[in-house]
Every structure is written in structure tokens, then in C-alpha cells.
Amino acid sequence: xxxxxxxxxxxxxxxxxxxxxxxxxxxxxxxxxxxxxxxxxxxxxxxxxxxxxxxxxxxxxxxxxxxxxxxxxxxxxxxxxxxxxxxxxxxxxxxxxxxxxxxxxxxxxxxxxxxxxxxxxxxxxxxxxxxxxxxxxxxxxxxxxxxxxxxxxxxxxxxxxxxxxxxxxxxxxxxxxxxxxxxxxxxxxxxxxxxxxxxxxxxxxxxxxxxxxxxxxxxxxxxxxxxxxxxxxxxxxxxxxxxxxxxxxx
Numbered sequence: 562x563x564x565x566x567x568x569x570x571x572x573x574x575x576x577x578x579x580x581x582x583x584x585x586x587x588x589x590x591x592x593x594x595x596x597x598x599x600x601x602x603x604x605x606x607x608x609x610x611x612x613x614x615x616x617x618x619x620x621x622x623x624x625x626x627x628x629x630x631x632x633x634x635x636x637x638x639x640x641x642x643x644x645x646x647x648x649x650x651x652x653x654x655x656x657x658x659x660x661x662x663x664x665x666x667x668x669x670x671x672x673x674x675x676x677x678x679x680x681x682x683x684x685x686x687x688x689x690x691x692x693x694x695x696x697x698x699x700x701x702x703x704x705x706x707x708x709x710x711x712x713x714x715x716x717x718x719x720x721x722x723x724x725x726x727x728x729x730x731x732x733x734x735x736x737x738x739x740x741x742x743x744x745x746x747x748x749x750x751x752x753x754x755x756x757x758x759x760x761x762x763x764x765x766x767x768x769x770x771x772x773x774x775x776x777x778x779x780x781x782x783x784x785x786x787x788x789x790x791x792x793x794x795x796x797x798x799x800x801x802x803x804x805x806x807x808x809x810x811x
Contacts, residue, residue, distance in 0.1 A: 563768050565597035565784070565811045566724060566791035568685060569798025570625060570653060570772075573604055580607040583801050584614035590805035594619065597791065597811045600651050600685075601798065605639055612648020623651030623685065626659060629672035641680035652677050653793070655687045655711060657730045667710025674715060678722055685724045685793065686712050687772070688751070692731035701750050708754040717759050725751060725769045726793040732773025733795065741782045741789075744771045748788035777806040784811055 575583065580603055591599060602623035603611045612622045624647075628638035644652055654677065655670035674684040688707040690700045704727075712723055727747045732739050739747070748769045756764035771783055772793035783789055791811060797803045 563766070563790045566600065566768060566770055567597055567804075567808045567811050568600035568602065568623065568651070568653075568726075568770065568791070568793045569804055570602045570656070570793060570795055571604060571607075571799060572625070572658070572795060574799055575603060575607060577607050577610045580610045581614060583799075584611065584620075587801035587805060588615070588618050588620065590801060591619065591808050594808050597808060599808055602651070602653055605647075608644070608647040608649060615648075621650045622648050623653060624649045624682070625653050625656070627652045627654065627673050627677055627682070629669060629676055631676065641677050641682055645680055645682060649682060651683045651685055651724075653685045653687065653726075655707075657687060657689050657728050657733050661730065667707055667714075670707075670711035671714040674712065674723060675719065678719055683722060683724065685726055685770070687726045687728045687793070689728040689730050689733075689747075689773075695729070695731060700747065704747060704750050705754055708751060709758070713754065713758045717763060720755070720759055720763060721766065725767060726772050727751060727769060728772035728793065736774050738774040738776075738779050738783075739771070741786045744773075744783060745786040745788040748786075752788065775807065777803055777810065780807050780810040 599620045600623050602625050624644040627641050654673045659665045677684045690703040694703050752764045755767050768790040770791045770793045775792045775794045776797045
């Protein structure tokens with residue numbers, strides 16, 4: 562059985578002081594939870610603080626983005642080795658907001674995934690369609706294209722070390738959540754892609770998270786779907802009690 566994952570993406574929220582307060586509240590609430598992997602991805606400025614606060618706990622730290630280069634004259638970028646040194650174990654790659662606002666491509670996603678793994682980080686690779694694409698009946702085409710150009714460009718060994726996250730753009734920060742059935746259908750598409758590109762074994766072992774307005778009041782319905790292996794959570798991860806409720810539901 563695939564181990565569940567609940568990952569919180571704080572996006573551009575929380576200061577260092579906020580981060581300390583969050584972990585002070587969260588850690589006692591999830592201390593006894595051993596049935597899923599718990600990840601928090603704070604903004605870059607708070608990673609070291611989060612890693613220090615989470616040391617010795619069952620909560621791992623992730624970055625929200627990474628450069629495809631080891632180092633260089635890339636103002637404003639952060640390298641995989643910097644994330645690792647700051648205390649990250651995971652890194653989110655290809656989030657819909659990165660694709661939408663910063664024009665990240667599937668090729669960028671593949672390059673970033675490679676550099677992350679070379680450095681020792683575990684990528685959480687995101688894919689997902691827009692509302693317009695879904696309304697046009699292009700969901701499967703878009704997911705296949707993003708899969709083939711991104712995680713599908715990895716070797717079998719590399720692919721076996723990543724997590725995938727289905728994040729329909731129309732459900733990110735909108736309050737709209739894909740029904741459990743819609744989410745499961747998209748996950749099945751992605752798992753088929755993995756089976757066709759790699760093997761049935763790789764497909765069955767792949768952990769696919771759902772992201773898109775996940776909250777305590779809808780998590781149980783989503784997690785009841787066998788295809789969903791956890792959640793990549795935005796807004797609901799900013800409150801320790803809300804996030805702890807998601808962890809317990811998983």
C-alpha cells in the first residue's frame with residue numbers, strides 16, 4: 562500500500578516569527594501521527610527557522626521552487642544545494658502558479674527535477690489543466706503532455722524517486738475543489754502515463770497527491786478514493802489546527 566503524504570505549501574505567507582509560532586502549535590498536534598509523511602514548504606526566508614523548529618519531529622521541510630542550475634549569475638534564484646543546506650528534504654517543482662505567472666515549461670520541470678535529485682532532494686512535481694482546457698475536453702491531452710515533457714523525461718530510477726501532484730489550475734485558491742471522482746479520474750490518467758512510459762510496477766508505486774482548495778471538510782471524501790495518495794495543501798496549511806486535522810484525516 563502506498564504511504565500517504567500531506568504537504569503544506571505556504572506560498573508567499575508567514576514571517577520567521579510566524580513560522581516559529583506555527584510549529585510551536587503544530588508539533589504537539591501531530592506528534593503521534595505515524596501513518597503518513599508530513600511536509601511543510603515555507604517561503605525561502607523561513608526555511609532554516611522551520612527546519613530548526615521541526616528537528617527531531619515527524620515533519621519534513623520542503624522548498625517551493627529551485628533553480629535548474631547548480632550555481633551561477635541567476636539573480637533571485639535558489640539552488641538545490643542551498644535548499645538542502647537550509648534543511649529541506651523535498652522541493653515543489655512546476656506548481657501551477659510557477660507555470661502561470663513565471664512561464665515555467667515542462668522542460669524546466671524536468672531539468673529542475675534532475676538537479677533536485679542529484680543534490681539529494683525529493684521533487685514534488687505538479688501538473689494540472691486550466692478551466693478552459695477542461696471545458697474544451699483537453700484534460701487528458703494536457704496531463705499527458707505535461708507528464709511526458711516533465712517527469713516522463715526522467716529515467717526509470719529517477720522517476721521512482723519523485724512524488725507527483727495533480728493540481729487543477731481552476732481549483733487553486735478559488736475555493737472550488739474537484740469532486741473526489743474528478744480527482745480520481747485525473748490520477749488514473751497520470752498513473753496510466755507512468756505505466757506506458759515506465760512499467761506497471763512504477764505506476765503502482767507512484768504516489769500522486771491532489772492539490773486544489775483541500776480543507777478539513779472535504780479531505781475525507783478525497784482520501785476515500787484509492788487513487789489519491791495524499792494532498793498538497795495551500796491555504797488550509799497556514800493554520801496549525803486546520804493542517805493537523807488534514808494529517809489526522811489521512
